[in-house]
Amino acid sequence: MRSRHVGPLVVQRPFHPEADGTCHVYLLHPAGGVAGGDTLETTIHLGPGTRTLLTTPGATKFYRSTHGRSEQRMSISVGEDAVCEYLPQETILFDGADALIDMQVSLAAGATYAGWDFLSLGRPAADEKFTNGRIRQRIQVFHDGKPVWFERLHLTAGSPLSRASYALADQPILGTMIYVGNAAEDCAERVREALREHAAAVFSVSQLEGVIVCRYLGPRLSQAKSLFARAWDVLRTACQGKPANAPRIWAT
Template identity: 40%
Template sequence: MPLRATVPTPSKGWQACLTLGFQRQGSRTILGSCLHRGPLQVQRPFYPEGEAVCHVAILHPPGGVVGGDELRFNAALDANSHALITTPAAGKFYRSAGPMAYQTQRLTVAAGAVLEWLPQENIVYAGAKIHAITRVELQGDARFIGWEILCLGRPAAGEIFTTGEYRQNFELWRDGEPLYLEHSRYNGGDPVLAARWGLQNQPVSATLLCAGSPPDGVNIIRAGWEELMALLPATGAGELATVTQLDGVLIGRYLGPSAVRARRLFTLAWEVLRPAILNRPACPSRFWNT
């Protein structure tokens, strides 16, 4: 199934593509293939918790995305491999002179494999035009923990998202069946940004997804439910957070004024979920402290 129905007209922006392949060799997960074109790369793999889990960080040397850029990232995990993928810094989407920018991420996880998709937040400047698509495809008993954090405007600089357009697709599938589909569209200055049923004038919204191995994954998720709910009082004034479950997928949501707070809350949730779902203690990425 294509990630979008139409293909944009080629532009003068950066056209970048990064494709990673992870394989299991004995007790070790290796980055068996790494193909890149344009300014989208990956640092060497890290093994801070032993050979079984391969940590990598996606690099975008230009430091930001402008109108007309198109970034494509593909990752495929072979059977029984385990990868943790993150970014060394927040993604930045700058004001566009007209063209739309595209960021497409397709993550395929084979049976027995585990993917942790934990990028830092995306900051969308006023006037930016971006369509961001993330599609996670699980096969068989593959497991997944991941999040996406969005900041509209730059609250620290007093910038409000009054102009521009941000479209977001965040999809989780298993064996060709949809588990979770989130399609959002925010236009600068749109009433939904301020409405009580919308973003309530909060610049940051975030989603965390966790899928264990069916059918036991549902029970494991429930086992950590009370621990996750106990984290919610950690939210501050003006913040909202919730945890729900749908068809064997745990869904965490955050709405508030701070991307740093959102990431901190989701990291706490990940520290609870990782031992329950993956039977591994939390091992925070070294990049989160830089």
């Protein structure tokens, strides 16, 4: 209906590639990264009954911080019976970054949310490890006013948590996908079956009351994206009655 651009974020022209009218929206951050002392804050509201897929054209980068903590804060509210899929590209933590990432999702009655997050500790493709710095991350999801998912990560580079076999085991890529909404009791098992031959020991899925959580811990971002895309397809088909429709920006 209208578009106005102020500051570093741009909402590109929306697309409607799906038969049910689901709107694909690309959030573009031309600067491409968050420097020390900067705060990038985004607030998104979906009206009742809307269907929206949100993604980003490129990775979010947290650069080495010499002027204080870098922050990214996002708040998403989803109206009654609406569907929000927030599937951004990865977040890359450069060596020496000091980052805070805060995510809050509020769902009205009957609303559905699917969202994923990939954290790259350092830049493995450039042989850069995350040897200095820290990351603090918080994810909160509320459904019809009740908290249904809450998790926090506080990691300092070089700490025992990064190396321990029971924690990160020196792996550079962490992925989390959360699906909240109506779901059949066997949804998690459907995902496991679809990914059984491909996931090996790097992927897991759990189903709680009204929440399905997928995890990735491994060496390659491409592998994490491929596994989560397959899981998204299975969950979308089982819970929404339609297959995944990947935004075309992912192919560029």
